[in-house]
Amino acid sequence: MLTSPHREGPHSLSPIITRTRTTFQGTHRFPHTAEGKPQPVGWTLISSLRKIIETDLKDSVRVHTKSAFQELIMEGRRAVGLKYSDEAGTTHSRLFGTVVLAAGGYANDHQDRSLLDRFTPELAKLPTTNGPFATGDVIKALLQQDLGAQTTLMDKVQIHPTGFLEVKQPNFHTKFLAPEALRGCGAILLCGGKRFANELGRRDYLTKEVFEHCTPLQGNPGFPIAAAMLLTQEAVDKYGASSMGFYKFKGLVEDVETLENAATKMGVDAAVLRQTLAEYNRSAEKGVDEFGKTVFPVRFPEDAHFYVAFTTPTLHYCMGGLAINEHAEVLREDDVPIPGLFGNNRLGGNSLLELLGFCWHGAWSLGGWPGATRRAAEIPEEGVLSALASGASVAATTMRGQTALMFAASARGAGGQECLQLLLDGRAEIEAKDRYGWTALLYGCRNDCQSQVKSLLDQRAQLKVSTHDGRTAIMLAALEGGSLA
Ligand SMILES: Cc1cc2nc3c(=O)[nH]c(=O)nc-3n(C[C@H](O)[C@H](O)[C@H](O)COP(=O)(O)OP(=O)(O)OC[C@H]3O[C@@H](n4cnc5c(N)ncnc54)[C@H](O)[C@@H]3O)c2cc1C
Incomplete structure (x- = not known):
């Protein structure tokens, strides 16, 4: 029911993004992630949609940037508009008749009344891949407004096992993601020069293994837990030179050339690293290793050209938000929808396709689908x-x-x-x-x-x-x- 009316949803992106090939990533046993062109996909999507809003829809959509939601305006039990503050701090009230909330998660919430402290205190100190805007303000505002809005899955905050650690400022709270594709292209993870897990395992498994086997960066208890990431030139070529160039420019990945330099960078004996790589290559020949890894995207010859990075587990996705029903209407504690209020903030849930599904569905519930999509519905x-x-x-x-x-x-x-x-x-x-x-x-x-x-x-x-x-x-x-x- 949720997806069948959305036949035109994902397809409607085809003028913007074209699928080129199916790629192999960390957590996969076979390639099944569609790769889009042009790259980078996220930026292309956002800038193209922005252009559509600024041109085709300029008479019907008004965008207020640098403005922050403050509270809903209610008429009885119905949401009819909202108050927001602009860049200068001036408060405005606007009546719309219907409100759709889509203000994202709270993985970077370290403010007073932090949702992380409240729902997942044990994770609150971890760094995050999310931007400074991911503070869950709208969820907090709604809870404070006492509308009886129901929250769901608030303690389900996903940890990504590999955020890049910047060696120059390891305690900086926001991290660049070291994406699954790096491990899918062959990167391996090491602690003390030894492997400790199947690098292509699931995020929860790999995170647990990092916490269990790794130690703080440079042995400094004030620094985050660190796993070294080792790549060969072959893995880098598979991943793509332009993204790798960005990581190198940012100082996240270092081109160390030789195995000896890689060992020095990791603070381990070159003989230990040599033995680890020899074992890895033997496992690759056999087709399975001691951790159950069965896919070996590249081998690690001793004389390869090497690259080293350091990674740490980071908060990545918030699964929780306001509870909604199948029409994307926000629910009260008693499961009754709050009339006029849509979106579960996070509207998109945990991935971009799901986001499209919910957007189309919310729009359908609002009666705002474009003609062709309405016919499908x-x-x-x-x-x-x-x-x-x-x-x-x-x-x-x-x-x-x-x-x-x-x-x-x-x-x-x-x-x-x-x-x-x-x-x-x-x-x-x-x-x-x-x-x-x-x-x-x-x-x-x-x-x-x-x-x-x-x-x-x-x-x-x-x-x-x-x-x-x-x-x-x-x-x-x-x-x-x-x-x-
Ligand atoms: C590093 C990284 C890599 C990712 N890679 C992938 C991937 O490869 N594939 C995939 O499917 N997903 C990926 N995701 C996840 C995907 O980006 C998110 O699931 C998706 O962006 C969530 O959409 P959203 O609309 O819920 O929230 P967001 O995209 O976070 O949007 C929320 C918006 O609300 C605004 N906002 C917040 N508070 C307020 C307020 N008080 N008033 C007004 N506006 C406010 C924010 O500024 C922001 O613009 C990735 C996420 C990260 C962080």
Whole structure:
């Protein structure tokens, strides 16, 4: 339900980004990351979208830069606008009718009332790859405004195992990312001249191994934990000379040329490093090493040209934010949407494609889809039909235990009723409950979806059910003055 109406979402980027090849990265067992052109993709996306806003949309979109959200303006329980301060500190109030929050995560939040201190105190002192804007201000403002907004997954802050350590200022809090692609192109990680893990393992695994095996940079307890990253010229060539040139320019990667210089840079005996590399090459011949690594992107001949960097685990993604429903509406603690308020701040979740999915979905819920996309949204049952035809299970659930039938029962957009009927025909379990005891009927009642509720009752859905906290169908139907009541 979330992705099927978004057929035009990712495709609509094709005039900006073209997929060129599928690449191998850290955490992969086979290549499966689409690489785009032109590079760098992020910058190309942002600057192209900015151009569209400044030209095609200049009469309909106004951008206020260097301005900060302060609080929502409410009319009763409905969000209708917001207050923000401009660069000079002047406060403005604007009424829009609807508000979409998209102010990102809080991995760089070290202010008073820090969300890191509150939800993940054990991680709060780690450096981060996120910019100075990632302070979660909007989440904090909403919690302070006491609207009863619900947060979710706030303690789920992902650590990236390899942020570059700048040797000249190791305690600088913001780090450049040493991306997975470096390890995917062959970089290995060493402590005391020895390997300690499968460099292509998952982020959580590798982070744990770094903390377990590595020591602070230069043995100084005041410095962060450091793993040395070793690359050969072959790995650097695979990765791309221009990005590597940037790292060298920034002093993050050093061209040390010889194995002896690499050992000196790491503060280890050259004989130890030589033995480590010989073992690595033997494992590569065998196709497996002691850590379970089975992909060896490059070998490490003794006479290769070497590069050295130092890396440390860094806070990278915040999974949490304000809780939203399937229409991207922000939910109160009692699971009822706050009318007029969209986006879970972070709207994008944890990756750029997910971000696109949520943006399109939020826009759809707002009724603001462009014409062609709206036509696609009018027939979402096609997506359900093709998913069922390809063997998708009608019993599959989200982490909260929600089934496709529950989403269809509460879909306010066109096609919800048809999807529901298809799922019922596909023998979806009508009385399935999610983790909080909600059934499809209760979802339909909450969103005032008359035709879906009627179909469910026709199919003898239980009316005398209630959520774990005691809300019945009639109570949910009466919320927000629902006509079903
Ligand atoms: C180094 C790095 C590399 C990454 N690489 C990848 C990758 O390869 N692939 C991928 O899919 N994802 C990647 N990501 C993740 C991706 O960038 C994020 O998931 C995505 O940007 C999140 O989007 P967002 O809209 O939630 O937040 P953001 O992109 O953080 O946008 C939030 C915006 O809100 C603004 N803001 C904050 N507070 C306020 C306020 N009070 N008032 C007004 N505005 C405010 C901020 O200035 C910012 O412009 C990477 C992230 C990092 C840090």
